[in-house]
Amino acid sequence: MSLTQKVIIAMVVGLIVGLIINIANLNTDGSFINQYFVNGFFHVVGTMFVNALKMLVVPLVLFSLICGVCGIGDIKLLGKIGSKSFALYMLTTAIAIATAIIIAAGLGIGEGINAQSNAAFTGKEAPALSQVLINIVPSNPIAAMVNGDMLSIIFFAILVGISMLMVGKKAKSLIEATELLNEVMMKMVNIVMTAAPYAVFCLLAKAIANLGLELLLQLLSYVAVLVGALLFHLFVTLQAVLKIFSRLSPIIFLKKMRNTQVFAFSTSSSNATIPVTLRTVTERLGVNNSVASFTIPFGATINMDGTAIMQGVATVFIANVYGVDLGISGYLTVILMSVLASIGTAGVPGVGLIMLSMVFAQVNLPVEGIGLILGVDRLLDMLRTAVNVSGDAVVSSVVAKSEGKLNIDIYNDPEAGVLDGDETELNLKTEKALADVVAKTHDKN
Numbered sequence: 001m002s003l004t005q006k007v008i009i010a011m012v013v014g015l016i017v018g019l020i021i022n023i024a025n026l027n028t029d030g031s032f033i034n035q036y037f038v039n040g041f042f043h044v045v046g047t048m049f050v051n052a053l054k055m056l057v058v059p060l061v062l063f064s065l066i067c068g069v070c071g072i073g074d075i076k077l078l079g080k081i082g083s084k085s086f087a088l089y090m091l092t093t094a095i096a097i098a099t100a101i102i103i104a105a106g107l108g109i110g111e112g113i114n115a116q117s118n119a120a121f122t123g124k125e126a127p128a129l130s131q132v133l134i135n136i137v138p139s140n141p142i143a144a145m146v147n148g149d150m151l152s153i154i155f156f157a158i159l160v161g162i163s164m165l166m167v168g169k170k171a172k173s174l175i176e177a178t179e180l181l182n183e184v185m186m187k188m189v190n191i192v193m194t195a196a197p198y199a200v201f202c203l204l205a206k207a208i209a210n211l212g213l214e215l216l217l218q219l220l221s222y223v224a225v226l227v228g229a230l231l232f233h234l235f236v237t238l239q240a241v242l243k244i245f246s247r248l249s250p251i252i253f254l255k256k257m258r259n260t261q262v263f264a265f266s267t268s269s270s271n272a273t274i275p276v277t278l279r280t281v282t283e284r285l286g287v288n289n290s291v292a293s294f295t296i297p298f299g300a301t302i303n304m305d306g307t308a309i310m311q312g313v314a315t316v317f318i319a320n321v322y323g324v325d326l327g328i329s330g331y332l333t334v335i336l337m338s339v340l341a342s343i344g345t346a347g348v349p350g351v352g353l354i355m356l357s358m359v360f361a362q363v364n365l366p367v368e369g370i371g372l373i374l375g376v377d378r379l380l381d382m383l384r385t386a387v388n389v390s391g392d393a394v395v396s397s398v399v400a401k402s403e404g405k406l407n408i409d410i411y412n413d414p415e416a417g418v419l420d421g422d423e424t425e426l427n428l429k430t431e432k433a434l435a436d437v438v439a440k441t442h443d444k445n
């Protein structure tokens with residue numbers, strides 16, 4: 001069985017177990033199941049796995065991006081890839097939120113509902129655009145890495161790569177060393193992924209056990225419209241973008257992305273999923289590392305189509321519940337604000353709600369209104385994160401194809417990059433051979 005199949009089975013079993021715990025009410029505070037399973041075993045295994053993924057993000061982005069820049073070897077081309085992906089990211093996000101607003105407003109969701117908000121939500125100020133720009137340049141690159149500031153890390157890695165190219169011949173061994181480090185990190189991704197089926201099971205069982213299912217029913221119109229809009233964007237809009245701009249097959253794309261979507265769904269974090277997205281895009285879809293190493297971490301930070309859709313639907317819903325008429329200019333402000341807010345915020349769990357509070361403040365909607373949808377946000381966060389990473393992969397493939405940096409044979413090969421466990425086995429022969437190499441180099445020195 002391939003890893004993808006195992007992960008999907010684990011996801012389904014996790015959903016079922018979570019549902020049973022939830023519906024049978026076994027998850028009450030202090031109960032055996034709550035203490036030892038939901039907040040015990042499931043929590044520990046799930047969090048260890050998410051930590052392992054996060055552990056890979058910074059070194060992987062750093063090394064792969066330095067290699068990517070050196071691999072392109074042409075600063076103009078780098079600028080072209082950067083501006084193309086930025087334009088496509090903004091375009092898909094704007095389409096996403098516009099579609100969401102049109103669907104939600106067309107259906108008039110939230111009209112006639114007089115829901116009571118029982119959860120308090122306090123908003124956050126939007127970071128000023130100037131601050132977002134300033135933050136791209138890190139005053140301390142190590143601090144940026146410690147904090148996982150993706151845009152700063154990208155900026156620093158690109159500069160290191162360019163400088164290595166400028167040093168020229170002398171830097172050759174350093175470039176080779178970085179390539180090796182990148183390969184080692186990629187192997188580490190494979191190792192971590194072998195634990196995925198167990199971790200995905202735990203993450204889902206825990207998340208679903210903790211869901212307020214009755215709330216889900218109360219907010220049925222909101223949830224249903226949002227899920228519909230997310231699926232529409234994933235299966236129609238994004239695939240149309242892929243087909244129109246690159247003529248690649250959406251069916252192959254969707255099949256190969258399943259695994260990555262499950263990771264995004266289970267972790268609710270585009271950032272934590274970067275190692276998996278990067279692996280899928282390069283090894284399964286054939287995108288050259290010189291493009292993927294830039295577009296994937298960049299997209300995880302600035303491109304959030306699913307989150308934008310949530311903002312569109314939530315704005316219409318809450319405006320209707322509170323009887324506020326936003327008008328065309330109000331909705332245009334929402335679109336602009338959501339696109340801008342997505343640039344300055346990282347892809348981590350729950351950040352969509354924070355962005356929403358920034359948007360509400362702009363159009364004078366009551367920020368407490370977010371309390372209404374708070375209870376169902378966990379599940380929706382999972383779904384929209386899967387859409388977010390799919391958008392990153394579409395743009396990455398489109399940009400790579402347009403620059404002749406996509407290997408179509410890999411893209412079309414259903415077996416390319418499939419992980420079946422062999423890749424992470426260190427067989428005795430290799431071990432021995434490696435030991436010999438190390439011993440010989442030692443002797444020489």
Ligand code: ASP
Nearest residue numbers: 269270307347348351352
């Ligand atoms: N969790 C989402 C992501 O990481 C962001 C959000 O919508 O809250 O992409």
